[in-house]
Amino acid sequence: MLKCVTITGLSILLLITTAGGVLAQDEESFIRESTISKRDAIVLSTLFPGLGQMTQGSKVKGISFFIGEAASLIIFINAHENYNTKQKTYDRDLGIFNNMKNVPGKTSSEAERLYKDLKSQNDDLDNLHSIRNTAIIVAAGVYAYNLVDAIFFSSSVEKSGRAELDSKKIHVSSAMIDRNPGIMLSKRF
């Protein structure tokens, strides 16, 4: 049950992340002149998915990547820790179970009880293993997609600058005027 919920959750997460990239096309209405080079965006995306896209102005896409990666990693770390903790208990109980034959006075019914408990523990470990692997695969997928997006699909400063030159919109950009930071509003007629 837990496995199903987690896998479904991760699938939805992946879907949102992918959809975020598509929905980001509408972001052209929030035109903001890019102040970061494509190379820097790639480096930022390499550090953590979504950072490059966010700094380039694709907020929805960037946030989708960021949330997708963060959530997958949290699920992965949680499942990984649980797996390691449960495995220690399992290994200890398995050692006791395998050694029962050498302990005088240990009974068959005790061995059977422990065997059932071990089987249940083994099922839990299998579930955690699946959740952990699914989460890390989703995380790796989001990371890879983010890199592909940053490398191949994001526009460079010059290109994005040209694309954003829309005569019907006012452009907002940061500017240095006499060594003082400021905001520049521009409109093409």
Added chain:
Amino acid sequence: MVKKIIIFLTPILIIAIAIGCSKDHSAPTFSTYKATSSPDSVVATYDKTKDVVDVTWDMSDTSGVGDYFVSVSDSNVFDLGKVRGFYANLTEFAPPHKFVYNAATYVAGDVDSMILYFTVSAVYKNETFKGFIGPRAKVDSALVYRKTD
């Protein structure tokens, strides 16, 4: 250059994570303990004159059997009762095996009647098992009846 490094490193990273997260536990197996078997034909009979219960049983395959373990309970759901166990310490292993159980060790002197439930397990002593008590035989009951009417 950055592109090439990233494209080269990403699959390596994914493979490394997949290997690092590989399944490192195996399912338990009960096969070793399945080699043990239970005695059969357990019969418990109360001997009023000696105030003892004679417990007899049979066992077809006695290979690896070093002793027997007789258990007694006051409940028909065996483990829910007050369970006591004794090693039979038999000197002879020719069937049918017999264990004489003194009823006074379980039933107080002022109790006139009580039903006791008995079962027997084989104790395995060989290269694989070092005194492991095998599965129980089918439980038999004996009525301890002390009244002299």
